Amino acid sequence: MVDPVSSDILIITKETNGRSKVFRAPGSSSTTTATVLELVATLTLATSGQGALATAGDISPSGDRIILRTYTAILLWRRGASWSETFSATPIELPSATETQGEGLAFSADGRGWYSAGEQSSVVYGATALCP
Secondary structure: OEOOOOOOEEEEOOOOOOEEEEEEEOOOOOOOOOOOOEEEEEEEOOOOOHHHOOOEEEEOOOOOEEEEEOOOOEEEEEOOOOHHHHHHOOOEEEOOOOOOOEEEEEEOOOOOEEEEEEOOOOOEEEEEOOOO
């Protein structure tokens, strides 16, 4: 995921135990030297099964919200003062359709909604992505 505010890149690991790590690569990284990723948070998703696996995510165009999916849920966080604060908050679970091998997720261009797609599916789902 690329942060539109700082140009940082966030990478979230896909862990079978539901403890995904969130790493940050600074947006100002050099293109000629290796970048060392910084561990900024650890997410606690479901403890096992399909809900434990982070499969896709995005940052809203304004950078104020982060959306993440597993095979069984779509989760939304309001951005905090730091990535650690953001991901330590309890996410909002958004209503979503059951998709086979759901691996795609993105905010709409205006940031008010999201789109998701399952692997090898011709159906794209969408809904609102606003925090209360």
